[in-house]
Amino acid sequence: MSSTPTATPASRPREPEAVGPEPVGPKVVVIGAGIVGCSLADELTARGWTDVTVLEQGPLPAPGGSTSHAPGLVFQTNPSKTLAEFARYTVEKFGSLHVDGVSCFDRVGGLELATTPERLAELHRRAGYAAAWGIRGEIVGAARCKELWPLLDESVVLGGFHTPDDGLARALLAARAQQERATARGARFLDRHTVTGIEQRDGRVTGVVTDRGAFPADHVVSAAGFWGPVIGRMAGIDVPLQPLAHQYVQTRPLPELAGATAEASRPILRFQDRDLYFREHTDRIGIGTYAHRPLPIDPFAVLPYDEARGQGMDMPSSYPLTAEDWAPSWDDSRWLIPALRDAEVDEGFNGVFSFTPDGMPVLGESRQVRGFWLAEAVWVTHSAGVARAVAEWMVDGRPALDLHECDLARFEEAQRSPSYVRERGCQQFVEVYDVLHPLQPMESPRPLRVSPFHARQQELGAYFLEGGGWERPHWYEANAPLADGLDLPERDAWSARYWSPVAAAEAKATREKVALYDMTPLxxxxxxxxxxxxxxxxxxxxxxxxxxxxxxxxxxxxxxxxxxxxxxxxxxxxxxxxxxxxxxxxxxxxxxxxxxxxxxxxxTSGTCCIGVWGPLARDLVQPLTRDDFSHEGFGYFRAKDTYLGHVPVTAMRLSYVGELGWELYTTADLGLRLWDTLWEAGQEHGVIAAGRSAFNSLRLEKGYRSWGTDMTDEHDPYEAGVGFAxxxxxxxxxxxxxxxxxxxxxxxxxxxxxxSGRRLTPLLLDDPAHVVLGKEPVYVDGVPAGYVTSASYGYTLGRCVAYAWLPTAATATGTAVQIEYFGAKVPATVAEEPLFDPKMTRIRR
The missing domain is CATH 3.30.70.1400 (Aminomethyltransferase beta-barrel domains)
Incomplete structure (x- = not known):
């Protein structure tokens, strides 16, 4: 890859010697022969697309990108089911690959430590993810942690999470193994080819230009790692990726490891309370840290391989270790592992990795340049899984896994500015090992996008969380008096975060009177x-x-x-x-x-929307318009253009909360006037503003699905319960x-x-005091059988509602199940939906 995205005149590329069968299928050029590019070539050729050329600017087999220095840690457990599936396939595949009799994966297991009560609770939550996604793991005590890692100071450890199937990927070896397999099927790998341009015509990619010639292509895949933005710019595509340097060192040989012959025999170790991880290198210890300040790298300033070597660098992705950043992590390492107190660091470097604004990969085909694909911001942990998904996408037209979290089209325009990508990428680095609540919003840059009602919401004491860059009220402190006297169960510390009893009062007011909801971000x-x-x-x-x-x-x-x-x-x-x-x-x-x-x-940006819902919604809206808003004059699932006061609106009789009401749309410039008109008219009816927390509770009581959470493209309409559509x-x-x-x-x-034998199933927790939040494993007859998608306390029902994917055999009404919440098994029962107002009398009044 080149740091200068300018095209050079096309010339005939060097023809490699024939080493396999005649290539067939579309012409594919993969840019980058790191672990992702090699994995993709293997997956494509295995599916019959063998006319594959992989271009690499550096030398093979160690081209000098992130793959060349990656420590190889593979932990499968992740809050994202998609990332967990990627990692699981990586373990499976690399474990089956060998080069010269050496396995490409060392299944030594993984051990995550807790030295604080908060982290120990987090490990129980991570164990729940593992059970939900089908990954083996268990919470162990300090003594067992010491058995697994004898060099630990057991006295500072509270417990750990042991995952026996995790381990170390030999990334360069795995890349080589897959390169050899792909080559045998007809692919070719060309090193020392620096990409200088992407050719296109009529909105389609047609080829790749390098300093050694041009290569025609029907498909081009950028698997260039932290050079991704450089390649993207050549194609006219923004790649929201920020490279950052990450510190890694190796100690000198330790007496405690003298005589070791295997590269590693103990689990890879995570000490997340101090942003550290450890792995063995035979008789040495390798240590990586995320504790230092973010060290962003300009991808357009990264040197090509030969220039980097000429300046004394081992490779373009390896910068000198900054000692001042390393010092605190070295102290923390010696605190945890006494054997390091007399040890010395032998070598270290600042290695470059890729981070996106949300920490997920960037995958898929560009709409602006058809045939131009991205497989970027992918770590070794997920490399084979990503390659399989992208190969399925290219060959079959869709991946088997849901990839909406990774889709290159997921970022809003406001999230694509260089400043945003840099700031959020740096924060993702900081948060790699942080304990993050599922509702925890980013702190900066905020506010970024606000609705026209934002000033009024602030006056009402709105508590804002963030999504898609939008400020979204979750409840309003002005409604706090309405919560007085409500009989609500006491919440645990985790479920009480980003929650307020005011949400219960707002849900109650929606069911009994009328409330205004800001629906502008939709x-x-x-x-x-x-x-x-x-x-x-x-x-x-x-x-x-x-x-x-x-x-x-x-x-x-x-x-x-x-x-x-x-x-x-x-x-x-x-x-x-x-x-x-x-x-x-x-x-x-x-x-x-x-x-x-x-x-x-x-x-979206030029309009706004207010949801007016509750049994008094018609009493509020009808006096503001000459049009008939009666049930007979304005039926359910109908729309009409009208005026409310001075404001032209498009009114749609819809309800996502299970109550009478309308979604009212107008232009952004008239939004504040619409809010004030409704607010003033609603005072005699006890109108309130209500937030997303109450909204989510109400929609779950009605069984309304949330796409991306309850259902994705992995599910069909009938099993998801939306076959009526x-x-x-x-x-x-x-x-x-x-x-x-x-x-x-x-x-x-x-x-x-x-x-498939599965179904999205409503559950009611048996104990009114219990709450779950989502992604917890569900046990049937003592065995993990599914997982929770959405959950919220149903204030009308007086119990927590959870939706879960379960085997069809376990979905009969009345079936008893258990949901694991921070290690505790919480009893729940399969319910019949809809849980609230099954005859729809409240909506159709």
Whole structure:
């Protein structure tokens, strides 16, 4: 890769000697022969795409990127199910690879230590993730930690989390093994080729230019690691990735390890309370630290391999160790491991790794330059899993795993500025080993995006959390008096964070009176043009061929019937639709498929929305308009353009909280006037502003799904409980063929999705005092059988509601299960949904 993204005249590339069969399939050029590029070449050629060329600027087999210095730690447990699946496959695959009789993976296990009560609780939570995702692990006491790692000072250890199937990946060896396999199938690997340009024509990639010639391509994959932004710029694509230096040292030989012959025999060790990890190097100890200040690196200033060597660097990814940053971690290391107190550091360096604003990889095909793919910000831990997913995506049209957390289209425009990427990347480095609450927001840069109502919300004492850059009120301190006298169970310290009893009062007020909810952060798309109806009808699962004024809940499916997203589509005119979507990735998906007679415009930033819900919603809204807002005059799932006071609005009779009401849309410049109009008119009805915390409780009581949490493209509509949004009598919609027969089986009372034998299932916790938060394992007959997706206390029901994916055999109403919460088994029972107002009388009044 080159730090100068300028094209050079194309010349004929050097032809390698034939070492395998004649390549077949599309021409693929992979940029970067690190662990990701080599893994991808292996996965592609194994699927029959053998016309693969891998270009590398450095020498093989050690090209000088992150792979060349990676310490090789592979811990599978992660709050992200997707990352855990990536790591699990990496362990499985590398464990099966050998080079010259040496395994590419050393299954020594992993041990995470706790020296504080907070960390010990966190390890119980991590053990829950492991059980949820099917990873072996157990919480062990200090004595067992000492057995596993005899060099520890047992007196400072409270306990640990032992994962016997984790271990050390020999990254360069694994890269070599996969390179050899891919080469045998027809791929070629060319080192000393610096990429200088990406060729494209008519919105498609056509080739890669290097300093040694041009290579035609149908697909180009940037697996360039921290050079990813450089390659991306050549293609005109922003890659939101920040390289940072991370310190790693090796000690001199330790007497306590004298005579060791194996590279490692003890588990890889994490001391997260001090941001440290340890691994053996035969008779030495390797130590890595995230405790130092962030050390960002400009990817455009990283030297090519030969220039780096010419300046005395071992490789472009290895900078000199900064002693002042290392000193505190060395003290902490000697505090934990007495054998290090008389030891000396033999060598060390600051090695460069990639970080994104949210800590996840950046994967997928660019919409702007079709055929240009990213496989970036991937660590060795997840490398083989990522490669398999990207290869599936390229060859089969979709990956088997849900990748929405990694999709390159997931970042908002406001999250793509260089300043944002740098600041958030640095913070991700700081937080690598931090104990993070699932609701914990970023601290900076905030506020970034605010609705027009923000000033009024601040006046009401809004407690803001953040999502997608938006400030989102979770409750309002102005409502605190309403919480007086409520009988609520006492919360544990973890579930009490980012929560307030005010949320219960706001939920109660919504059920009994009327509340205003800021729905502005929800994405809104305008779809227009003569082909708009046909396009949306083909792209979604429900019937959209209704008269203007109709609103339809529908699904975006992929070709396998997986749920890409759920939408509300309002037909406002014959050729004009407003689509309520989940993320910017939905916009990207629709734009990829839109024909020339359809225009799609993101109108989120220029508009705003207030949800007015509660039994007194009509009493509040009707006096403000001349239009009929009665049930007969304005039915459920209908829309109309009207005026409320002086404000033009598009009103949609929808409810995500299970109460009468409307979503009211207007332009951003009139948003504050709309809020004030509703607030003033609502005073006689006891109107309040309510936040996301109450909102989530109310929607779970009604069983309304949250895409990306409760269901993803790994699930079909029938097992997810949204089969009602599929109209199989409609021809030709995306995913229809894959769903053939599944709905009929459900209608005949057979098991839901027989092929998978699973179902999204409502659970009620038996004890009103218990609360869970999500991602906890669910046990059936004492065995982990599924996991919680969403959970919240149901204030109307007086018990915590949890939705979980469970085997169909365990989903009968009344089935007893257990949810593991910080190591404790909490009893719960499968319930019948909807849990609240099953006849929908409150919404349809």
């Amino acid at each position: 994405r809104r798309l305008e779809v227009t043009g003569p082909g708009a109806l046909a396009f949306l009808d083909r792209m979604t699962s429900n019937n959209l061929r209704k008269k203007p004024g109709a609103v339809t809940y529908t699904l975006l499916l992929d070709e396998t019937g997986g749920i890409r997203s759920d939408l509300t589509v309002a037909r406002l005119a014959p050729d004009r639709f407003q689509v309520g979507a989940n993320s910017i990735a939905d916009l990207d998906w629709l734009l990829r498929h839109a024909p020339g007679d359809v225009q799609i415009r993101d109108i 599929v109209r199989m009598d409609k021809d030709g919609f995306v995913g229809r063929q894959a769903l053939e027969g599944r709905g009929q089986a459900l209608g005949q009372g057979l098991e839901n999705r027989v092929a």
